[in-house]
Amino acid sequence: MIAPGHTQRGAAFLHEVISQTPGGERLLHCLQCGSCGGSCPNGADMQYTPRTIFAMIQADQREAVLSSNTMWVCVSCYFCTTRCPQKVPITEIMYTLKRLAIRDGLARHTDAPALAKTFTDLLDRYGRSFELGLASRFYLFNKPWAMLKMGPLGLSMFTRGRMALTPTKIKRIDQLQAIIQKARELGGAK
Amino acid sequence: MKYAYYPGCSLECNAAAYDWSVRAVAEVFGLELPEIDDWNCCGATEYFSQDELTACAVIARNLALVDPQLDQVVAPCAACYLNLAKVDRLMAEDPKMGQKINEALSAGGLHYTPGRVRVRHFLELLHSDVGEERIRQKVVRPLTGLRVAPYYGCQWVRPFKEIDNPEYPMKLDELLSWVGAEVIDYPVKAHCCGGHMTQISEPQAFELIRRLLYSAEEYKADLIACMCPMCQLNLDAYQSRVNGYFNTNFKIPIVYFTQVVGLALGLDMHRLGFGKEIVAARPVLEAKLQAQAAAPQS
Structure with a gap:
């Protein structure tokens, strides 16, 4: 449980992160050992390693945390999570930071939110992912020049029968959409 | 079952x-x-x-x-x-x-x-439910001499610790050795391929892919056997882009572990989906398996 003193001392952001992360209260037990950053395959590219991020969360530096590149460099490999001696669910906290940064318009230095949105829009519509649709929409709207480099790759996938030209739609898409709609209402998302 | x-x-x-x-x-x-x-x-x-x-x-x-x-x-x-x-x-x-x-x-x-x-x-099914004895019994084409790098990636191995060792898993190593392959002790076998990072930030994604290919080459692997479509896509489809980016010359076929197992079970290569990988596996497989067929049986 969160000690009352934490919220009273103004660490509102700490409370926010904890309340939105499964097992998030373990964050209170962070020892600042740095095993997380040392285990991260992309740690060197992070503005702040997870250890620093956790100190910043405790210090209520909400905007600096949410506008950093840290969580966008996370590849969800879970090395930090399994190595953390205090069982802090670090990868899950990174997901929470991604959600908060997107919601508050603070996601910078990254195309990841656009990729995620394109991916889930297709899922909501068809019930399955659609790689060609994902790649073409994502590149067209975010980095059209990169499409040139992707051309040969796409072609070699296509010639090996590894790229579908049309999406697959599940039979009961209405059922899935009703579930998604309800989950959004319950979760307070739009 | x-x-x-x-x-x-x-x-x-x-x-x-x-x-x-x-x-x-x-x-x-x-x-x-x-x-x-x-x-x-x-x-x-x-x-x-x-x-x-x-x-x-x-x-x-x-x-x-x-x-x-x-x-x-x-x-x-x-x-x-x-x-x-x-x-x-x-x-x-x-x-x-x-x-x-x-x-x-x-x-x-x-x-x-x-x-x-x-x-x-599916790896658990073969490794634990079918088990070593039944798998060994069904091998008709032991993959003797084929050097395979077992590549686990992340999301089966972690974060749950009870299925295999999250730092150095062994189940895929064991399965591949039961079908006769020469399994290399692949140091980066549970490291990350970058996932969707190839779409978001190429420099970061390519570096992660390079480490995996480099290590496999250092250990003279004939191919990498993986157990996730994202890993396969990143290592296979992006291999030539990685070569261009780092000025390297990797040419390592990336296949699924089930294809390797199927080969040892004597299944048809086409039925196992060989030929769909971009870095072709067929040349090295044919060379190794023919060499094995030509060698005197002990």
Whole structure:
């Protein structure tokens, strides 16, 4: 449980992160050992390693945390999570930071939110992912020049029968959409 | 043995070789894999980055759709595997969240009781349910001399620690050795391929891919056997881009472990989906297997 003193001392952001992360209260037990950053395959590219991020969360530096590149460099490999001696669910906290940064318009230095949105829009519509649709929409709207480099790759996938030209739609898409709609209402998302 | 099968979106097309080889190998051992009727995408990591409850509800729909007669579901994709397993656990550990997920499912007339189905990866089925003895018995073409790098990636190995060692897993090593392959002690076998980072930031993604290819080459692997469609795609389809970026000359075929196992079981290469990989596996396989056939039998 969160000690009352934490919220009273103004660490509102700490409370926010904890309340939105499964097992998030373990964050209170962070020892600042740095095993997380040392285990991260992309740690060197992070503005702040997870250890620093956790100190910043405790210090209520909400905007600096949410506008950093840290969580966008996370590849969800879970090395930090399994190595953390205090069982802090670090990868899950990174997901929470991604959600908060997107919601508050603070996601910078990254195309990841656009990729995620394109991916889930297709899922909501068809019930399955659609790689060609994902790649073409994502590149067209975010980095059209990169499409040139992707051309040969796409072609070699296509010639090996590894790229579908049309999406697959599940039979009961209405059922899935009703579930998604309800989950959004319950979760307070739009 | 009968398991509900959750192929996941990649296996429908881009990773068809994985789907074909899973089904072909399962048939040899009498594992029945009826597909979950009307399953949907697991949302990969993308839904969790945006909306946790919706991410969980989308995944839970698949668990709720598992045939009531069956109590196990098998996913060959490591990302699908983790999502299914993660939501099942979350619902059990956090009943309030479980209740919300079920409330969302009820909008579609569905319900899921956490723990009702056990989520498995196809590797576990071969390694634990079929087991060493039966696998060895079915080998008709031992892959003697074929140097294979066993590549686990992340999301089957971690974050759950009870299936295999999260730092240095061994189950794929063992399985491949049972079919006669020369399994290299691949130091980066549980390191990350970058996942969707190839779409977001190429310099970071390419460096992670380079480390995996470099290590396999250092250990003189003939090929890398993987167990996730994302790993296969990144290492195979991006290999030439990685070569261009680092001025390297890697030419390592990336195949699914089920293709390697299927080969040892004597299954047809086309049926196992060989030829769909971009860096062709056939030349090295033919060279090694012919050399083996020509060698005097001991």
